[in-house]
Amino acid sequence: xxxxxxxxxVDELYIAPCVQGDLLEExxxxxxxxxxxxxxxxxxxxxxxxxxxxxxIWEFISYLxxxxxxxNPVFLPSPVTVVETAYEYLLNGTxxxxxxxxxxxxILGFLLGVAGALVVGIMIAMSxxxxxxxxxxxxxxxxxxxxxxxxMFLIWFGIGExxxxxxxxxxxxxxxLIYIIGGIRETDPLLIRSAKSLGATSFxxxxxxxxxxxxxxxxxxxxxxxxxxxxxxxxAEMMGxxxxxxxxxxxAKNWFKMADMFLAATLIGLEYTLFYAxxxxxxxxxxxxxxxxxxxxxxx
Amino acid sequence: MGTVIEYLHKAFDxxxxxxxxxxxxVNLKVQDGEFxxxxxxxxxxxxxxxxxxxxxxxxxxxxxxxxxxxxDGPSADRGVVFQQHALFPWYTVRxxxxxxxxxxxxxxxxxxxxxxxxxxxxxxxxxxxxxxLSGGMAQRVGIARALAPDPAVLxxxxxxxxxxxxTREAMRQELIRIWQLSGKTIFFITHSVPxxxxxxxxxxxxxxxxxxxxxAIDLPRPRNMRDKAFQDYVDSFAxxxxxxxxxxxxxxxx
Ligand SMILES: Nc1ncnc2c1ncn2[C@@H]1O[C@H](COP(=O)(O)OP(=O)(O)O)[C@@H](O)[C@H]1O
Ligand SMILES: [Mg+2]
Numbered sequence: 001x002x003x004x005x006x007x008x009x010v011d012e013l014y015i016a017p018c019v020q021g022d023l024l025e026e027x028x029x030x031x032x033x034x035x036x037x038x039x040x041x042x043x044x045x046x047x048x049x050x051x052x053x054x055x056x057i058w059e060f061i062s063y064l065x066x067x068x069x070x071x072n073p074v075f076l077p078s079p080v081t082v083v084e085t086a087y088e089y090l091l092n093g094t095x096x097x098x099x100x101x102x103x104x105x106x107i108l109g110f111l112l113g114v115a116g117a118l119v120v121g122i123m124i125a126m127s128x129x130x131x132x133x134x135x136x137x138x139x140x141x142x143x144x145x146x147x148x149x150x151x152m153f154l155i156w157f158g159i160g161e162x163x164x165x166x167x168x169x170x171x172x173x174x175x176x177l178i179y180i181i182g183g184i185r186e187t188d189p190l191l192i193r194s195a196k197s198l199g200a201t202s203f204x205x206x207x208x209x210x211x212x213x214x215x216x217x218x219x220x221x222x223x224x225x226x227x228x229x230x231x232x233x234x235x236a237e238m239m240g241x242x243x244x245x246x247x248x249x250x251x252a253k254n255w256f257k258m259a260d261m262f263l264a265a266t267l268i269g270l271e272y273t274l275f276y277a278x279x280x281x282x283x284x285x286x287x288x289x290x291x292x293x294x295x296x297x298x299x300x
Numbered sequence: 301m302g303t304v305i306e307y308l309h310k311a312f313d314x315x316x317x318x319x320x321x322x323x324x325x326v327n328l329k330v331q332d333g334e335f336x337x338x339x340x341x342x343x344x345x346x347x348x349x350x351x352x353x354x355x356x357x358x359x360x361x362x363x364x365x366x367x368x369x370x371x372d373g374p375s376a377d378r379g380v381v382f383q384q385h386a387l388f389p390w391y392t393v394r395x396x397x398x399x400x401x402x403x404x405x406x407x408x409x410x411x412x413x414x415x416x417x418x419x420x421x422x423x424x425x426x427x428x429x430x431x432x433l434s435g436g437m438a439q440r441v442g443i444a445r446a447l448a449p450d451p452a453v454l455x456x457x458x459x460x461x462x463x464x465x466x467t468r469e470a471m472r473q474e475l476i477r478i479w480q481l482s483g484k485t486i487f488f489i490t491h492s493v494p495x496x497x498x499x500x501x502x503x504x505x506x507x508x509x510x511x512x513x514x515x516a517i518d519l520p521r522p523r524n525m526r527d528k529a530f531q532d533y534v535d536s537f538a539x540x541x542x543x544x545x546x547x548x549x550x551x552x553x554x
Contacts, residue, residue: 188386190382190384191388193354193356193374193380193386194380194382194386194387194388194445195388195399196355196373196374197354197355197374197375197376197379197380197446198376198379198399198403198445198446198448199375199376199400199403199404199449200403204403208388208399209388212388212390213390215390287390288429289389289390289391289392289429290390290431
C-alpha cells in the first residue's frame with residue numbers, strides 16, 4: 001500500500017518535465033484570479049462598444065430611410081435629432097427640471113417603498129402574530145397590478161406629488177417585501193445557534209446575525225424592484241403631471257413630436273442604468289465578504 | 301462542581317402512541333477539566349446529547365446541571381464548535397473571534413483576540429473572510445471563537461469530521477494542547493474510535509440512546525496510536541459499537 005503510493009509519486013515527478021517541457025522555462029506567472037479581473041475590464045469595454053454600435057446602427061438606418069424614402073422620417077428620428085432635441089430642452093432650461101423632477105419622485109418613492117417594506121417585512125418575518133395578521137392580506141392584494149390602483153391613489157392623495165410618490169413607493173414596496181422576508185427567513189440557523197452560545201441576546205442576534213445575513217438578498221431585491229419603481233414613475237407622470245420624463249412622452253404624443261418621445265425614453269433608460277450601477281457599486285463595497293473567495297465555477 | 305446529567309430522556313417523534321426515545325435514561329457525572337469523548341455510530345443520539353448540553357434542545361425528562369445550575373437554553377458559559385465551522389461569513393477572522401468578547405463589552409477584547417489568533421497560528425489571516433480559509437483554518441477559528449468568552453465547558457460536535465487525515469491529526473494534537481493550556485471541560489463527539497482513545501480522559505459509548513459504556517482511558521499523553529495498549533482500547537470499543545465482525549473491522553480501521 002505504502003510502496004504503491006511512493007511509486008506513483010516518483011512516476012509523476014519523472015513524467016512531468018518530459019511531457020510539459022515548457023514548464024521549465026522562465027515565465028512570469030500571473031494567477032488566474034488576476035487574469036480574470038483583467039478580462040472583466042476588457043468585457044466592460046466591449047459592453048460600452050456595444051452601446052456605441054447600437055446608436056451607430058440606429059443612425060445609419062434613419063440615414064438610409066431619409067435617402068431611400070421608405071417611410072416618413074418623423075417616425076424614426078435619428079440619434080442626432082434626439083441629441084438636438086435634448087439641446088433645445090437644455091437651452092430653454094426645462095431639461096434639468098424634467099430630469100430632476102423624475103429623479104426626485106423616483107428616489108423618494110423608492111426610499112419610502114424600501115423603508116416601508118423593511119418595517120413590515122421585519123414585523124412579518126420576526127413575529128408569528130404579525131405574520132398571521134398581515135400575510136394573507138398582502139398575498140391577496142400584492143399580485144394586483146400596481147397600475148390598477150393609480151386612479152384610487154389620485155382620488156385619495158390628490159393630483160399633486162403625493163399620489164405619484166405613493167404609487168411609486170407602493171410599486172417598490174410589494175416586491176421588496178418578498179425579498180426582505182425571504183432574506184430574513186433564509187438565515188442559517190447554525191449561525192443563530194453560534195451567536196446564542198457566544199452570549200448574544202435576541203436583539204443582538206437580530207442586528208448582528210439576521211440583518212447581516214439578509215442584507216445581500218435585500219440588495220438583490222432593491223435591484224429587482226427598481227424596474228417596477230421606474231414603470232410606476234413613468235405611468236404616474238403620464239397621468240396628471242406637468243413635468244418629468246413621463247410627462248414629456250404624453251405631451252409629445254399630443255403634438256406628434258417623436259424625437260421628444262425618444263429623448264424621454266432614452267433618458268429614463270439612462271437614469272435607470274445609472275441608479276442600478278450605483279446600487280451595484282454599493283453592493284460590491286458592502287459584500288466583499290461574499291465576493292472575496294468566489295471565482296468561476298471552472299477556471300478558464 | 302462539574303457537570304451532572306441525570307435521568308435524561310429525549311424524544312422527537314411518537315410511534316404507536318409511545319414516544320420514540322432518541323436518548324433514554326442517560327446519566328453522567330463529569331469533573332471540571334475532564335476531556336470526555338462521546339462515541340457511537342451515526343444516529344445513536346450523539347448530536348442530540350450535545351444539543352441538549354448546549355441548550356438548543358430541552359429534555360423531555362431529567363435534567364442537566366452545570367456548576368449547580370440547571371441548563372435552560374444556550375449561554376456563553378458553554379462554547380460550541382460545529383462540524384461545519386459556522387463562522388459568520390460577513391466578519392473577518394478577527395471579528396469572528398472578537399464577537400463573543402464584544403458582547404461582554406470587555407476592555408481587553410483586542411488583546412484577547414490577538415492572543416487567540418496567535419494560539420491558532422493564523423496571524424497572517426486575521427483580516428481574511430471565512431470564504432478565503434481552508435477547512436482546517438476555519439475550524440481553528442471556530443475553536444478560538446468558542447474559547448474567547450472563556451466558557452466553563454467546550455462542546456464539540458465532530459469538529460474534525462470534515463477534514464482530511466493529515467489536517468485532522470494536526471488538529472488533534474493542537475486540541476490537546478489548547479485543552480491543557482485552558483483547563484476546560486470538553487465534550488467531544490466523534491464516531492472515530494481511535495480519535496476518541498487518542499483524545500479522551502473518558503470515553504462514553506452511546507448505543508441506541510443509552511450509555512453502553514463509560515471507560516477511563518489510562519494512557520499517558522502524548523499517546524501513540526501504534527501502542528499495544530492503545531490498540532486494546534480501540535478493539536474493545538469497536539466490539540461494543542459494532543454488531544457484526546465486518547463492521548468491527550471497519551470501525552477499527554478508521
Ligand atoms: N430534529 C429532529 N427531529 C426528528 N428526529 C431527529 C431530530 N434530530 C435527530 N433526530 C433523530 O434522532 C436520532 C439521533 O440523531 P443524532 O443525535 O443526530 O445522531 P448522531 O449525531 O449520533 O448521528 C436519529 O435517528 C435522528 O433521525
Ligand atoms: Mg451527529
